[in-house]
Amino acid sequence: MSGGERAEFKNPVVSWIDERLPVFSLMQKEYGTFPTPKNFNYFWNFGAIATVMLVLMIVTGIVLAMHYTPHADHAFGSVERIMRDVNWGWLLRYLHMNGAAFFFIAVYIHIFRGMYYGSYKKPRELLWIFGVLIFVLMMAAAFMGYVLPWSQMGGWAATVITSLFSAIPFIGEDLLHFLWGGFSVDNPTLNRFFSLHYLLPFVICAVVFLHVWALHVTGSNNPVGVEPKGKQDTLPFHPYYTAKDTFGLAVFLLFFAAVSFYTPNIFAHPAHFVEFNPMVTPPHIVPEWYFLPFYAILKAVTFDIGIPFTDVVFVSAKLGGVIAMFGAVFLLFFLPWLDNHPVKSARYRPLYKKALLLLVVAVLALGWAGAQLPEGLPVLVGQIGTAYYFAFFLIILPWLSKNEKALALPKSISAAVLEENKSKAQTTTGTAT
Amino acid sequence: MSTQNIDHNDDGETRRDFLYLTAGAFGAVGLTSFAWPFLDSMNPAADTLAMSTIEVDISPIQEGQSITVVWQGKPVFIRHRTAAEIEQARSTDLKDLRDKQVDSDRVQNEKWLVMVGICTHLGCVPLGQKITQPKGDFGGWFCPCHGSHYDTSGRIRKGPAPKNLTVPNYKFMNDTRLLIG
Numbered sequence: 001m002s003g004g005e006r007a008e009f010k011n012p013v014v015s016w017i018d019e020r021l022p023v024f025s026l027m028q029k030e031y032g033t034f035p036t037p038k039n040f041n042y043f044w045n046f047g048a049i050a051t052v053m054l055v056l057m058i059v060t061g062i063v064l065a066m067h068y069t070p071h072a073d074h075a076f077g078s079v080e081r082i083m084r085d086v087n088w089g090w091l092l093r094y095l096h097m098n099g100a101a102f103f104f105i106a107v108y109i110h111i112f113r114g115m116y117y118g119s120y121k122k123p124r125e126l127l128w129i130f131g132v133l134i135f136v137l138m139m140a141a142a143f144m145g146y147v148l149p150w151s152q153m154g155g156w157a158a159t160v161i162t163s164l165f166s167a168i169p170f171i172g173e174d175l176l177h178f179l180w181g182g183f184s185v186d187n188p189t190l191n192r193f194f195s196l197h198y199l200l201p202f203v204i205c206a207v208v209f210l211h212v213w214a215l216h217v218t219g220s221n222n223p224v225g226v227e228p229k230g231k232q233d234t235l236p237f238h239p240y241y242t243a244k245d246t247f248g249l250a251v252f253l254l255f256f257a258a259v260s261f262y263t264p265n266i267f268a269h270p271a272h273f274v275e276f277n278p279m280v281t282p283p284h285i286v287p288e289w290y291f292l293p294f295y296a297i298l299k300a301v302t303f304d305i306g307i308p309f310t311d312v313v314f315v316s317a318k319l320g321g322v323i324a325m326f327g328a329v330f331l332l333f334f335l336p337w338l339d340n341h342p343v344k345s346a347r348y349r350p351l352y353k354k355a356l357l358l359l360v361v362a363v364l365a366l367g368w369a370g371a372q373l374p375e376g377l378p379v380l381v382g383q384i385g386t387a388y389y390f391a392f393f394l395i396i397l398p399w400l401s402k403n404e405k406a407l408a409l410p411k412s413i414s415a416a417v418l419e420e421n422k423s424k425a426q427t428t429t430g431t432a433t
Numbered sequence: 434m435s436t437q438n439i440d441h442n443d444d445g446e447t448r449r450d451f452l453y454l455t456a457g458a459f460g461a462v463g464l465t466s467f468a469w470p471f472l473d474s475m476n477p478a479a480d481t482l483a484m485s486t487i488e489v490d491i492s493p494i495q496e497g498q499s500i501t502v503v504w505q506g507k508p509v510f511i512r513h514r515t516a517a518e519i520e521q522a523r524s525t526d527l528k529d530l531r532d533k534q535v536d537s538d539r540v541q542n543e544k545w546l547v548m549v550g551i552c553t554h555l556g557c558v559p560l561g562q563k564i565t566q567p568k569g570d571f572g573g574w575f576c577p578c579h580g581s582h583y584d585t586s587g588r589i590r591k592g593p594a595p596k597n598l599t600v601p602n603y604k605f606m607n608d609t610r611l612l613i614g
Contacts, residue, residue: 159555
């Protein structure tokens with residue numbers, strides 16, 4: 001944070017400020033001339049896209065909070081008033097509601113990118129950990145936001161998710177009353193959820209700052225997974241990647257706008273449009289789609305763990321499900337150490353690539369199972385998916401780290417790019433003749 | 434005086450360390466005790482805690498009918514059980530139960546089953562209070578959230594819930610009035 005090297009600015013005002021607080025030099029260094037690998041593909045857009053979605057969520061959220069009433073008697077009505085009476089209220093709410101979904105879409109693709117190209121590996125472990133932390137904070141913020149309209153779905157989601165803590169031995173019950181501020185999900189619960197829902201995005205901003213800071217210390221990974229060897233391997237961030245990010249963002253926002261304007265309730269459920277009634281549970285409670293895989297893991301543990309054929313139980317099905325669900329997220333923090341294969345990119349690791357794509361299939365299957373009633377086939381699919389999820393992280397990755405023979409790596413990013421262009425040129429001439 | 438000088442030269446570090454440690458410890462204790470009011474304020478407030486009891490007139494409930502009343506923000510199931518249900522609850526072998534409890538420990542008057550209607554899994558309200566609702570595989574209650582089945586004594590028989598439905602404190606004030614809480 002010291003002065004460091006400063007850039008030259010022609011504008012005297014800019015120059016005057018920069019001499020006293022070198023913000024312009026900083027921007028120039030980190031977003032102007034910042035050396036960035038020249039072989040990024042479109043998967044590298046999603047960090048920037050996620051950042052824009054975060055800003056959009058904060059901006060829409062701040063204005064929505066001006067019209068929202070965090071009280072059990074008025075919350076549902078105030079949200080309906082936003083939809084019907086507040087100028088542009090429908091737009092703000094639909095952007096906020098669907099913005100959360102698209103924020104998660106961007107972040108899930110961003111996480112997949114990181115896993116596919118080994119972006120979590122040395123020296124980027126801490127960068128990855130900050131990323132997982134952002135993901136966890138996002139889940140907390142999204143969950144509390146889901147509760148605020150005080151609908152049947154939101155209120156019951158709050159009941160089910162907070163009740164997870166009652167599985168903790170000895171202190172569970174007291175902890176639950178502490179979280180609720182009462183003996184059931186009621187007004188005190190709604191109030192604190194609103195307070196925290198407003199707070200968390202700013203905490204996320206702070207962690208995003210650390211995430212980006214760490215990124216700018218190590219530099220970006222790239223599709224080849226070979227670190228840049230010199231100037232010939234990189235491009236200045238501006239205008240190359242500012243342009244590429246803007247284009248990718250525009251395409252992404254096109255989909256976001258299409259959903260927000262034409263099918264704004266595609267992610268909603270009928271029980272969202274009924275006010276919360278603590279006496280009646282809706283026939284089927286589902287969380288938002290982005291939590292479904294983890295919800296399926298919670299439901300997959302239907303058996304007690306103890307000594308077989310006796311009544312001795314160490315871990316009840318309930319506690320087991322809760323441990324599995326939180327464990328599934330917690331495992332991500334340790335990914336850099338579970339997979340310590342020296343080769344980063346899945347392009348040169350055929351076995352890892354297959355195992356990872358199978359994980360994607362497993363997570364999608366879990367997502368499907370999470371949305372179904374807990375009977376029959378979905379339970380089985382959930383159990384198989386859960387088994388694969390944990391096997392991937394705890395067995396397959398450590399095993400592959402030791403035993404997988406990687407393909408030959410290119411000498412440098414430039415060499416890889418030239419090679420690619422050569423093979424492309426060959427195929428074009430091949431079709432021409 | 435001379436010893437003090439020696440302290441300063443050789444063991445003075447120790448005294449400084451001691452001061453650092455005690456100052457740090459006092460700081461930590463102070464901060465923690467300052468944090469307590471903030472945390473404790475999130476616990477149920479006095480008005481929420483104020484012991485609430487409710488009185489219920491059970492005379493209109495016919496045999497085979499149930500009603501749900503609200504107590505401390507929670508639904509309480511009151512069921513006037515049929516002879517068949519009582520028989521079923523009593524004849525159940527303890528071996529078949531996850532949370533072992535005989536029926537007579539769960540009722541004061543075998544005709545009346547009084548329970549907090551909150552699934553012990555994750556807090557949903559089980560179905561089975563109305564005639565049209567599913568009662569699960571054991572003729573009692575069925576939780577639609579994660580598929581827990583309760584029998585005619587409200588005991589967990591199948592599914593992820595670990596415990597039987599809770600029996601609150603209650604007493605019969607006379608034949609037709611019930612005091613819960």
